[in-house]
Amino acid sequence: MSSDMFGLGLDRSNTHKTLLSCIAVTKRFKSGKGSVLAVDGISFAVRNGEVIALVGESGSGKTTLAKIMAALIPPTSGDVYFESLPLSSMSRLDLMRFRKRVQFIPQFPDLALDPTWYLYDSIAEPLRIHGMVNSRAQELEIVRNNSSRFGLSIDQLRRKPRDLSGGEVQRAVIARALAINPDLVIADEPTSMLDPSTQAKIMRQLLDAHSERGFALLLVTHDLDLAKAVSERICVMLKGKIVEEGSTDEIFSNPMHPYTRSLMRGEIIMKEDDWQAACPYYGQCSDRLDRCTSSYPPELKICKERFVRCWRVA
Ligand SMILES: Nc1ncnc2c1ncn2[C@@H]1O[C@H](COP(=O)(O)OP(=O)(O)OP(=O)(O)O)[C@@H](O)[C@H]1O
Ligand SMILES: [Mg+2]
Known part of the structure; x- marks a missing residue:
């Protein structure tokens, strides 16, 4: 729409x-x-x-x-x-x-x-x-x-x-x-x-x-x-977490979190898995880093009112 x-x-x-x-x-x-x-x-x-x-x-x-x-x-x-x-x-x-x-x-x-x-x-x-x-x-x-x-x-x-x-x-x-x-x-x-x-x-x-x-x-x-x-x-x-926040224009023109991009592609995403990673998206993420298993990324301010939580972006 x-x-x-x-x-x-x-x-x-x-x-x-x-x-x-x-x-x-x-x-x-x-x-x-x-x-x-x-x-x-x-x-x-x-x-x-x-x-x-x-x-x-x-x-x-x-x-x-x-x-x-x-x-x-x-x-x-x-x-x-x-x-x-x-x-x-x-x-x-x-x-x-x-x-x-x-x-x-x-x-x-x-x-x-x-x-x-x-x-x-x-x-x-x-x-x-x-x-x-x-x-x-x-x-x-x-x-x-x-x-x-x-x-x-x-x-x-x-x-x-x-x-x-x-x-x-x-x-x-x-x-x-x-x-x-x-x-x-x-x-x-x-x-x-x-x-x-x-x-x-x-x-x-x-x-x-x-x-x-x-x-x-x-x-x-x-x-x-x-x-x-x-x-x-x-x-x-x-x-349970907000992983990305921003103006609608920015989120759609430049989605930064891999989960946001998957949502936009209409993929069914989360399934229960055995990963004990810090980031809940680790098991499905194609951009994951070793770091994602040990600590959850902090809220990264990209610009005014634009936030993302992803080590890859960091
Ligand atoms: N009263 C409750 N007791 C136990 N678990 C609950 C309760 N209400 C929600 N949950 C759990 O909390 C999690 C989040 O549920 P919630 O209804 O907030 O999700 P949602 O994003 O609104 O999902 P949907 O898009 O299907 O409506 C789910 O795992 C759900 O099973
Ligand atoms: Mg609901």
Whole structure:
């Protein structure tokens, strides 16, 4: 997909202030007798009004990181800062304000809506919780505007999730996230349940809303073409780490990490292997060096806002 396809006219020279940042965020899940290190010491920032994509293959830790950033699960260590305030020290009231300003669109929308509620009430609920409407008429207008934008009719709003398709539920979850006018939308594979032509249509609506309202969008996706078409910056994740970060133009014109290049070639990459190397890509890497087995490369700054973690580049 090209950015023209979405008619975005992105201003990639924009500089924005940091809205939300992760500092050394790690998440370890208990799993059976062992544990899984899903996110491994990640630091990066989302700025006001930008579209940034978090890409990586399945299991690289994208959803886990996105949920930590949305304060849905706590990190094992490290912290997330929203406008400089750490999530770990937020009061209930701070957290409530945070939830009004940061919305999460989940990868699996069927788990996100109360199955006993009509769609209308699920979409209206955040407006009520945050005291954003003064009357039923105002509520109806906001719910209708946001729902119709994503192709949901009044008839569909009168149904419960079991009487809707997976794609309709996904659109309802997007409409609900946008209804309260957040400053940041964290969208985790937001169109995964839709067929390709509907995907493009819904993505275009999401981006139109971004252009009109100016919210920042963190798009989690394994689809590099989509990331290229819509984002200003890209972070590439591999096994819980960000291995490359930079402007979309630079990442695509000059991908530096061998893993990024493999992703671009559409290769299926990671498999469990016996390598005990410091770099998780060692087993598959055609550019590997002896050094890659003993120490993980530090974050190498190539130029302003361009980072890569690879001994070969170093
Ligand atoms: N609640 C959990 N308990 C144990 N392990 C988990 C849990 N959630 C995620 N994981 C593991 O953490 C790793 C990262 O998972 P995550 O869902 O963040 O990946 P992802 O990049 O979003 O993948 P996908 O593209 O398939 O959605 C995986 O190995 C996964 O099995
Ligand atoms: Mg995921």
